[in-house]
Structures are given as structure tokens and as C-alpha cells.
Amino acid sequence: xxxxxxxxxxxxxxxxxxxxxxxxxxxxxxxxxxxxxxxxxxxxxxxxxxxxxxxxxxxxxxxxxxxxxxxxxxxxxxxxxxxxxxxxxxxxxxxxxxxxxxxxxxxxxxxxxxxxxxxxxxxxxxxxxxxxxxxxxxxxxxxxxxxxxxxxxxxxxxxxxxxxxxxxxxxxxxxxxxxxxxxxxxxxxxxxxxxxxxxxxxxxxxxxxxxxxxxxxxxxxxxxxxxxxxxxxxxxxxxxxxxxxxxxxxxxxxxxxxxxxxxxxxxxxxxxxxxxxxxxxxxxxxxxxxxxxxxxxxxxxxxxxxxxxxxxxxxxxxxxxxxxxxxxxxxxxxxxxxxxxxxxxxxxxxxxxxxxxxxxxxxxxxxxxxxxxxxxxxxxxxxxxxxxxxxxxxxxxxxxxxxxxxxxxxxxxxxxxxxxxxxxxxxxxxxxxxxxxxxxxxxxxxxxxxxxxxxxxxxxxxxxxxxxxxxxxxxxxxxxxxxxxxxxxxxxxxxxxxxxxxxxxxxxxxxxxxxxxxxxxxxxxxxxxxxxxxxxxxxxxxxxxxxxxxxxxxxxxxxxxxxxxxxxxxxxxxxxxxxxxxxxxxxxxxxxxxxxxxxxxxxxxxxxxxxxxxxxxxxxxxxxxxxxxxxxxxxxxxxxxxxxxxxxxxxxxxxxxxxxxxxxxxxxxxxxxxxxxxxxxxxxxxxxxxxxxxxxxxxxxxxxxxxxxx
Numbered sequence: 001x002x003x004x005x006x007x008x009x010x011x012x013x014x015x016x017x018x019x020x021x022x023x024x025x026x027x028x029x030x031x032x033x034x035x036x037x038x039x040x041x042x043x044x045x046x047x048x049x050x051x052x053x054x055x056x057x058x059x060x061x062x063x064x065x066x067x068x069x070x071x072x073x074x075x076x077x078x079x080x081x082x083x084x085x086x087x088x089x090x091x092x093x094x095x096x097x098x099x100x101x102x103x104x105x106x107x108x109x110x111x112x113x114x115x116x117x118x119x120x121x122x123x124x125x126x127x128x129x130x131x132x133x134x135x136x137x138x139x140x141x142x143x144x145x146x147x148x149x150x151x152x153x154x155x156x157x158x159x160x161x162x163x164x165x166x167x168x169x170x171x172x173x174x175x176x177x178x179x180x181x182x183x184x185x186x187x188x189x190x191x192x193x194x195x196x197x198x199x200x201x202x203x204x205x206x207x208x209x210x211x212x213x214x215x216x217x218x219x220x221x222x223x224x225x226x227x228x229x230x231x232x233x234x235x236x237x238x239x240x241x242x243x244x245x246x247x248x249x250x251x252x253x254x255x256x257x258x259x260x261x262x263x264x265x266x267x268x269x270x271x272x273x274x275x276x277x278x279x280x281x282x283x284x285x286x287x288x289x290x291x292x293x294x295x296x297x298x299x300x301x302x303x304x305x306x307x308x309x310x311x312x313x314x315x316x317x318x319x320x321x322x323x324x325x326x327x328x329x330x331x332x333x334x335x336x337x338x339x340x341x342x343x344x345x346x347x348x349x350x351x352x353x354x355x356x357x358x359x360x361x362x363x364x365x366x367x368x369x370x371x372x373x374x375x376x377x378x379x380x381x382x383x384x385x386x387x388x389x390x391x392x393x394x395x396x397x398x399x400x401x402x403x404x405x406x407x408x409x410x411x412x413x414x415x416x417x418x419x420x421x422x423x424x425x426x427x428x429x430x431x432x433x434x435x436x437x438x439x440x441x442x443x444x445x446x447x448x449x450x451x452x453x454x455x456x457x458x459x460x461x462x463x464x465x466x467x468x469x470x471x472x473x474x475x476x477x478x479x480x481x482x483x484x485x486x487x488x489x490x491x492x493x494x495x496x497x498x499x500x501x502x503x504x505x506x507x508x509x510x511x512x513x514x515x516x517x518x519x520x521x522x523x524x525x526x527x528x529x530x531x532x533x534x535x536x537x538x539x540x541x542x543x544x545x546x547x548x549x550x551x552x553x554x555x556x557x558x559x560x561x562x563x564x565x566x567x568x569x570x571x572x573x574x575x576x577x578x579x580x581x582x583x584x585x586x587x588x589x590x591x592x593x594x595x596x597x598x599x600x601x602x603x604x605x606x607x608x609x610x611x612x613x614x615x616x617x618x619x620x621x622x623x624x625x626x627x628x629x630x631x632x633x634x635x636x637x638x639x640x641x642x643x644x645x646x647x648x649x650x651x652x653x654x655x656x657x658x659x660x661x662x663x664x665x666x667x668x669x670x671x672x673x674x675x676x677x678x679x680x681x682x683x684x685x686x687x688x689x690x691x692x693x694x695x696x697x698x699x700x701x702x703x704x705x706x707x708x709x710x
Contacts, residue, residue, distance in 0.1 A: 003120075005150065012149045013081050015187050016118045019147055021076045022194035023116065025459045027068040030199045036072065037065035037098050041091035042084050042123070048094045058086040059094050065102045070462050077463065085123045088169075089133065092117060096136050103140070113142035118187075120149035121169035130176060137180045144182035146173055147190045195475040196447045197455035199231075207325065208360050212340070213305045220329070220343070221336040222304065227324040227383065233454055300359045300366050307355045315353055315370050315387070322386035327371065328379075344380045347373040358384065397631070397671055405666065405675050419493075419500035426490035429483075440483060452476045565592030567599070570612075571619045578623050586627050593620050594636055601644070601652050610652050617661055630664035630672035637663060637682075657683050 003012050010018075020038075027034050039048070043060040050056045062079075063072055092115070099113050115137075137144055151170050177184050185193075204225050211219040243249035260270040277293075278285035304327075329337040347353065354371040368389060371382045403411040412420075429441045453476070457469045562576040563585060570593060577589035593616055600613035624633035644653040665679040666672040 003122075012120050013079075015149060015191070016120075016147075017076060017079055019187060019190050019194060020116075020118060021073065022191065024068055024073050024076055026194060026197065028070065028073060028462075029197060029455060029459070031068060032200070034068065035065050035102070036063070036068040037095070037102075038062040038072065038076070039091055039095045039098070040079065041086040041088060042082060043086075044082050044084055048097075050094055050097060056090045056094060058084040059091050061094065061098065065098055073459075073463055087126050088117070088119050088121070088123065089125055089127075089130070092133060093136075096133070096140065096142070099140060099142060113140055115142055115144045116147060117144065118147045118149070119173075120166070121151070121173060122166045123169075124165065125169050125172060127172055134176070134179045144177065144180050146177055146182065146184045147187055148173075148184055149187045151184070151186060192475050195473050197452055197459075198447065208302070208304070209330075210302055210304055212327070212343075213303065214343075215306075220339045221333055222327050222340065223330055224325040224327045224384065227326045229323040231448055231451060233451055299363045302362050302364070303357065303359050305357045306371075307357055309347075309352050309354055312351050312353045312372070319387055319393070320370075320385040321388065322367075325384040327382040327384060340382075341380050344373040344375060344382060347371075348375055354382075355387075356384075358386075397673075399666070399670060400673055405673065413500075416500045419497045423490070423493045423497045426493035427486060429486070440486070446479050447476075449476060449480045563588075565589060565596055567596065570596040570616050574616075574619055574623060578627060586629065590620065590624065590627075590629060590632055593623075597640075601649055604652075607651060607655075610655055613652065614655055614659060614661070617656065618659070621661060621664065625664055625669050628669050628671045630669040630674070634663045634672070634674060637661070 004010070005012060005015055008015075024036065027036050038061075039059065040062050041059045043058055045060050046057045047060040048056055049061075051059065062075060095115055099115075103109075103111060103113075148170065152167060174184065176182075206223040207226055208222075208224040210222065212222045213219050238254040239252040240249075240254050243252045260275060262268040262270055277288045277290075279288045280286075327340075329340045353373075356369050356371055358367045358369045359365075360367075368387045369384050370387055371384055374381050374383050399410075400406060429439065431438045431440060449472075453472055456473060456476070460467065460470055562573050562580075563583075565573045565577065574589050574593045577585040577592075597613050597616045597620065600609045600616065604610060604613070620636070621633055624630055640656070641653060644650060662682045663674045663679045664672050665674045665676045667676055
């Protein structure tokens with residue numbers, strides 16, 4: 001075991017200690033209810049219950065079978081080579097004896113027994129009477145796993161650096177493994193598998209038992225199990241630093257003691273009967289008693305009701321969230337199984353899904369979800385995913401991907417499209433081996449690197465509390481790094497992509513940021529003057545040389561801030577509201593000017609107020625371009641057309657056409673999806689009639705209305 005591994009500076013013993021340490025750490029972190037024992041062979045001492053003068057020599061029970069702890073993890077790291085020879089089968093028999101004695105302590109308890117034998121098979125083995133070992137393992141129902149150190153590969157000849165004894169021992173252990181239906185794992189593969197900390201999956205228990213209700217007349221008994229769930233880091237607990245420094249601390253836990261003191265009398269503690277919850281409403285606390293909570297609390301009964309059926313293509317996958325549950329019929333209920341199978345097959349054949357209302361427990365929150373059919377040769381079931389409500393969905397507008405609708409200068413060339421296609425193909429993680437496709441990055445085989453790093457840090461600090469946290473394990477780091485072979489093969493495609501999309505430095509120079517002056521520094525240097533905080537109406541702050549809103553200064557906003565689009569000067573009020581920086585009034589200004597336009601048109605005597613309404617419409621268009629609110633203007637213009645064209649106020653709409661106040665296109669505003677051609681042809685397109693209600697505002701004062709008519 002002192003020999004160095006091929007292609008490594010690590011010895012065989014160090015590799016064995018490494019894999020055993022990983023196994024023990026896994027059990028310490030996640031092996032709740034597991035018990036572990038450790039037997040060493042090749043030691044100076046012969047500390048085991050079977051040892052005699054000439055039998056079971058140089059075998060030591062390092063730890064009897066017991067729950068794993070950090071003492072065992074530290075002891076494993078302190079194992080040193082002792083140079084004695086021992087029979088690996090004798091060590092295996094000693095380990096089996098430990099298992100039998102532990103089972104005898106609780107004969108009625110059912111244990112899952114497993115033996116891990118870590119060996120290089122380089123010492124002599126007594127190959128007689130192996131039937132005793134095989135019969136003993138089968139009688140105990142124990143599994144045997146052999147972790148082989150530099151074992152010969154099954155499809156290769158004996159390497160020249162392996163002696164005949166080692167090769168014969170490997171062949172013997174292989175036959176033994178076959179007889180007991182065990183598994184042999186190479187040391188490198190074992191280290192790679194155990195380097196990933198993986199929590200044991202929870203016991204599968206039905207999370208819901210009830211009826212799948214379809215209408216009022218059909219109900220199918222059903223139960224659900226959790227299929228996938230979010231893996232979260234373990235909850236950290238607070239420990240007492242005072243107890244850590246004590247010689248013999250009774251407990252390291254921190255106990256929280258909360259008390260409520262009176263605001264009028266801080267020395268008086270408020271008893272429980274005088275306390276009540278308070279809900280914040282602005283800066284006010286509103287008392288809320290338990291009676292109020294009970295009255296307002298929504299209570300629902302556990303159920304799974306089908307709301308309706310729809311095509312699977314109408315439910316986008318990115319709307320799924322939460323855990324995935326698997327619904328099946330109760331075991332033994334053939335009637336429910338037949339009914340559920342019919343539903344599953346009908347959904348699969350029509351490519352449909354069921355939208356359901358799901359309440360998992362009584363008095364719990366109802367969820368909106370979707371049931372997908374899933375059919376395999378050995379099972380049929382429904383998968384459940386939660387769906388968001390309308391207020392949970394955020395719609396973000398993006399520029400169109402269609403090159404014909406992109407802004408001029410932004411549409412990619414054919415060479416750029418080809419370069420992007422080649423790069424995507426070169427970085428494909430699905431490789432073809434003949435007719436078989438091999439996926440190089442399977443999510444089920446990739447563990448969360450954040451959790452792996454956390455578990456590694458916890459394990460390291462537990463064993464070596466004074467050492468710094470080590471770097472990320474290379475095996476874990478490899479899974480979150482780009483595949484070297486793929487990146488090497490993708491170099492030509494990357495170079496072509498780089499040439500097709502050259503990066504040019506912008507000629508614009510960044511303005512130098514002025515040094516920040518803090519209030520306390522200004523006071524210390526006596527630079528603060530109260531007069532400087534009084535706005536001077538004669539001074540104007542320059543917003544932009546070409547901006548039509550430059551006549552409105554910040555000082556004017558503070559002195560005469562406009563928050564409504566008035567009836568006398570609606571355009572000026574609209575511009576001032578858009579220009580305010582102390583508060584966001586963009587939406588309010590747009591809505592207000594829309595109402596003024598409708599009011600001016602509807603209240604106009606003949607065409608008296610049309611010019612003013614047209615001026616407001618032009619100002620609304622310009623403001624929506626400036627604030628990138630093109631959709632609001634375009635929708636409003638379509639509504640005006642439907643409401644006025646060919647009807648009572650058609651003369652106003654003809655005035656809009658003559659002045660060519662059309663839709664905002666994406667050359668004017670990036671948020672628009674309208675092309676310049678669509679904008680030019682807007683007045684030529686066919687009108688689609690819908691029922692709309694464009695009502696003028698009713699909150700104007702009488703004086704404003706008379707002033708507007710005058």
C-alpha cells in the first residue's frame with residue numbers, strides 16, 4: 001500500500017484513506033440513522049475478537065459499529081502505514097462478525113447491511129473455504145462492494161508493473177464478487193462519485209390522497225408523491241461562544257428569550273393578555289385581534305378539481321414553478337387505475353393537458369396547476385406543475401427578432417447568421433456516436449456547486465477548525481467549467497464569430513464624475529449656506545440644447561409643480577409632468593392627456609376645438625417617443641380610429657390623416673414593434689370594429705370648461 005499510484009504522487013494507502021474519509025463524511029453529514037464500523041488489516045496489533053495465536057493476526061477493529069461522528073472522521077485521516085501483512089479474507093470475516101453481533105443486539109430490527117472492502121490485492125490470500133464467506137454474506141443478506149486500487153481492467157492484458165500474485169488475487173476477488181452478486185469499483189471512480197455530497201432522498205410518502213374531480217359526476221381516487229423539489233442548504237443554528245470557551249459546556253445552543261416592555265413605563269413588562277397584533281397602514285398601526293384574523297382567514301377543503309382542458313402548446317414550460325408531483329391511482333384499486341389510465345391516454349392522444357385547482361390540505365392555500373400525461377411501458381401517471389396567476393407574470397418587451405422588422409443597421413447579415421449557427425453547432429453538448437446520441441451534460445448527474453462548496457467547507461472546518469477553507473474540489477470544479485475538448489473543437493467557429501462581429505471602441509468620452517461632497521464635510525468646512533437651498537425662479541436648468549422641454553427648469557418644478565393635465569393648457573401641463581424628476585408622473589401624464597383629447601373632440605362645437613385636440617395628439621406622440629411608451633400611443637390611436645372614423649366625429653379623424661399623425665415605429669422608438677412600412681400604411685389598412693368606451697373626464701371644474709370654450 002506504500003507504492004505510488006501510476007501517474008500520481010499519491011500512494012495507494014493515501015488513496016484508500018481518501019475514499020474512506022469521503023465515505024465517512026457522507027455518513028456524518030447525511031447518514032441519519034446509519035451506523036458505521038472500521039476494520040484495518042496490516043496493523044502491528046491484532047485487536048479483534050477472533051484473534052488467536054495463528055489466526056486473524058494483524059487485524060484491528062478501529063471502531064465498532066456505531067453512529068458516525070467527527071472523531072471517526074479525524075481517526076481515518078490519522079491512519080499510518082505499519083508494514084505488516086494480513087489476509088484480506090480474514091479482515092472480511094472480522095467485519096462480518098461485527099455485523100452479526102450488532103444484529104444480535106436488536107434481533108427484531110431490520111438493518112440494511114453493506115461491506116466496503118478497500119484493497120490493492122497485493123498481499124497473499126488464503127483462498128480455501130471461501131464458501132463460508134459466501135454463505136455468511138447470503139445468510140446475513142449483506143452486500144459486498146470492493147473498491148479496487150489499480151485493478152487490472154477487464155478488457156486489457158496484465159500491465160507489466162503488476163506481479164502475478166496481485167493479478168491472481170484480483171481474479172479471485174472477482175469470482176467472489178460474482179458469487180455474492182456484489183460490485184467492484186475502481187478507486188478513481190469511487191473517489192469521483194463520493195466527492196459529491198448528496199443528501200439521502202426522503203422516504204416516499206403520499207403528499208396528497210383524495211379525488212380527482214372532473215365535473216360533478218366523475219371522481220377518480222388518486223394520490224401524489226413528490227417527483228422533484230428544490231434542494232436547499234441546511235439551516236444554520238446559532239451556538240454560544242461563551243459555552244465554547246467553557247471547560248465542560250452543558251449545551252452549545254442559544255436560547256432566545258423575548259420580552260415586551262411598555263413604551264410609557266420601560267420597566268414594566270407587558271403581559272400576554274395585553275398584547276395584540278398591529279398591521280401597518282402607512283405610518284399607522286392598525287390593531288388586529290385573533291378574532292379578526294379568524295373572520296378574514298380564507299379556509300378551503302383539500303381537493304383536486306379539473307377547471308378545464310386545453311392544448312399542451314398553450315402552456316409554456318417557463319411558467320412552471322414549484323415542486324413537481326406525480327399522481328397515480330392508489331395501489332390495489334383497479335377501478336381507479338383503469339379510469340385514470342383512460343384519462344392519461346386521452347390526454348396523450350389529443351396532446352392536451354388539464355388545468356386544475358389544487359388544495360393539498362384542509363385550510364391551506366389553493367394553487368392553480370396543470371396535469372401532464374406521462375406514459376412508459378411500466379407505468380402511467382400524471383405530472384403536476386404549479387402555474388402562476390396573472391399578477392405573478394411579468395411581461396418584458398424586447399426588440400423583434402425578425403430581421404425585416406429590426407431597426408436599420410441592427411439586422412444581422414447572412415455571414416453573421418451563418419457564423420452564429422456554426423458556433424451553436426460547435427458548442428452542442430449532444431454528441432453523436434454513430435446512430436446513438438450521447439448527452440455530455442445531464443442535469444441529473446450534475447450537483448449544485450453552491451451546496452457542494454458549502455458541504456466541503458463544513459467538513460473541512462469540522463476536521464481542521466483552525467485551517468483556512470480549502471479551494472473547491474477539482475472534481476466539482478470540472479463540472480462547472482467548460483469542457484476542454486468541446487472548446488478546443490469550437491476554436492474555428494469562435495474565431496469566425498469574432499470576425500463576423502467585430503468590437504469597436506466608442507468614440508464617446510465618459511464624463512468625469514465630480515467628487516462627492518458629504519453633508520458632514522460641508523458643515524465642517526462652513527460651506528453650507530441656507531440661501532443656496534432657496535430656488536431662484538430667474539435661473540433655468542438646461543436639460544438639452546435640442547429638447548423642447550428645456551424651458552421647464554427644476555426650480556419651476558419645485559415652486560409650481562404640475563401633477564394634473566389641466567383643461568386650459570393641457571400640452572404645457574403634459575410636458576411639465578414628463579419633465580419632473582422628483583416624482584414619476586409619466587403614466588399619469590399620458591392617461592391625462594388622452595382624456596383631454598377625447599374631451600376636446602367630444603365637446604367641440606363643430607370643428608372649433610379640433611386644432612387644440614390635434615396639437616395635444618401630436619404632443620402625446622412626441623412624449624411617448626421620448627419616454628419609450630410607444631405601445632400606449634399606438635393603442636390609443638387605434639382606439640380613436642375605431643371610435644371616430646366613419647362616425648359622428650369623422651371630420652376630426654380626417655384631420656388626423658391629413659397631418660399624418662400615424663403609429664410610432666421602431667426607427668423612432670426601440671420599444672415599438674411597428675415597422676416604418678406598417679406606420680405609413682396605417683391609414684390605408686382595414687379598420688376592425690370593436691366595442692370601446694372612450695369617455696371624457698368628468699372631474700373638470702366649471703371655470704376650466706368655460707375658459708377652454710372661450
